[in-house]
Amino acid sequence: MLSGKNILIGVTGSIAIYKTLDLIRLFIKANANVKVIMSESAKKFVTPLTFETISQQTILDEGNESWDKGSINNHIDIGKWADLFIIAPASANTINKLSNGIADNLLTQTALAYIKTKVIAPAANTNMIQNPITVQSLQKLSALGYKIVSSQIKELACKDIGDGALAQPSEIFCSSVQELLKDDYWENREVVVSGGGTVEKIDDVRYISNFSSGKMAASLSLALFFKGAKVTLVASRGYENLPLDIKIVPVNSSLEMLAALEQSLKVATDKTKIVQKPFLFMAAAVSDYLPALENEGKLKKDTIGKTWDLALIQNKDILSGLDKTKIYTIGFKAEMDKFSANQSAQNMVKTKNLDAVCLNIIDENNPFGSDNNIIELIINNVQEIKELKGDKFDISLKLLDKLKNEFEKLEN
Numbered sequence: 001m002l003s004g005k006n007i008l009i010g011v012t013g014s015i016a017i018y019k020t021l022d023l024i025r026l027f028i029k030a031n032a033n034v035k036v037i038m039s040e041s042a043k044k045f046v047t048p049l050t051f052e053t054i055s056q057q058t059i060l061d062e063g064n065e066s067w068d069k070g071s072i073n074n075h076i077d078i079g080k081w082a083d084l085f086i087i088a089p090a091s092a093n094t095i096n097k098l099s100n101g102i103a104d105n106l107l108t109q110t111a112l113a114y115i116k117t118k119v120i121a122p123a124a125n126t127n128m129i130q131n132p133i134t135v136q137s138l139q140k141l142s143a144l145g146y147k148i149v150s151s152q153i154k155e156l157a158c159k160d161i162g163d164g165a166l167a168q169p170s171e172i173f174c175s176s177v178q179e180l181l182k183d184d185y186w187e188n189r190e191v192v193v194s195g196g197g198t199v200e201k202i203d204d205v206r207y208i209s210n211f212s213s214g215k216m217a218a219s220l221s222l223a224l225f226f227k228g229a230k231v232t233l234v235a236s237r238g239y240e241n242l243p244l245d246i247k248i249v250p251v252n253s254s255l256e257m258l259a260a261l262e263q264s265l266k267v268a269t270d271k272t273k274i275v276q277k278p279f280l281f282m283a284a285a286v287s288d289y290l291p292a293l294e295n296e297g298k299l300k301k302d303t304i305g306k307t308w309d310l311a312l313i314q315n316k317d318i319l320s321g322l323d324k325t326k327i328y329t330i331g332f333k334a335e336m337d338k339f340s341a342n343q344s345a346q347n348m349v350k351t352k353n354l355d356a357v358c359l360n361i362i363d364e365n366n367p368f369g370s371d372n373n374i375i376e377l378i379i380n381n382v383q384e385i386k387e388l389k390g391d392k393f394d395i396s397l398k399l400l401d402k403l404k405n406e407f408e409k410l411e412n
Helices: 015-029 048-055 077-081 092-099 106-113 132-143 169-181 215-227 254-272 341-351 392-411
Strands: 006-011 033-038 084-090 118-122 152-155 161-165 190-195 230-235 247-250 279-282 289-291 312-314 328-335 356-361 372-379 386-391
Touching: 006 015, 006 077, 006 106, 015 033, 015 048, 015 084, 015 169, 033 048, 033 077, 033 106, 077 106, 084 092, 084 106, 084 169, 092 106, 092 118, 092 132, 118 132, 118 169, 169 215, 190 215, 190 254, 215 230, 215 392, 230 254, 328 341, 328 392, 341 356, 341 372, 356 392, 372 392, 386 392
Parallel strands: 006 033, 006 084, 084 118, 190 230, 190 279, 230 247, 279 328, 328 356
Antiparallel strands: 152 161, 289 312, 356 372, 372 386
16 A cells, blocks of 8 residues: 555654554555654663664664765655654654754754654643643644644553543554545545445344445545545444544444435535535445334244244335435445346446446355455446456555546546
């Protein structure tokens, strides 16, 4: 995801510094190059060797700044190398220095000279974080273009419980990646995604559902978040561990999903005033049939007997019934019959008035719940069918690029 991207991470004196090691691992796993600047205070908590081992790069500190020809190990050239500069943890001392343009150490000098996006993840005692001076400094830095990844409320190292703990490494990582990958087409666009299989109650302990894992919807929501969209995910499952800025609306039944989608789409269209047309990605697997009767409590075997003729009734078609006049609508269709699948998907575009369909043929090589997928993207009034392969997150990024290319033409 971040191949060729250069990430500069500054660490200051805070007990939370150990979390930065996990942050570096996340960037390296995404194929980014990582360099670290350490303040002298930071070395009291973790040794330079530890950061060099994890990043596989020599750290930059007050003792090894070099102006030799070809070296980037100085506060000017390392900034030219970096695509993004993250300070995590950022102590209250560093935050207040930065907001006033004070550059009395190598880290603050680098920040003052760095002209691209800077991300700050504060970490300090609650009283220090909530001190009006620090609050004002963070507000000032935000207004000046710094991206702030807010601290969290929990038990701190000093045993106080309150605001001041460093955000989770995954949260800092996701916010930082968004700065690298955001796209003008998707940025601030309202997008609603549905995911997972609906759960239809038979009684209070049994239900009808399907094997849909919700992974595709979760991957799509994450890709949209990285592109800068304002994402609402309406899902029955699979939404764990997504960034906090993705709005999650948990649902179970198809009736709950319909109500949540209608409300989310109303909010999306009201917010945008159609300046940027919202999107709906209908990746949920909604039950085709519902129990004819919903029973309270638990049905007993003695009452049911040796055979159980469970009466089912056909469910409403949520996607057909939604108001799609002000949105782009992308449907998802799972089929097992390879010979009729494409025609079925083409028919779905027409009969349900969709802008596109993602066709997913389920077989032994592409089962429900897999981390990988194969999708055929069928766009209304476009002859070419685009096949996308890979893991679900990579497919999601490719899908968003394909849709952007097609719908940008319509909007222009």
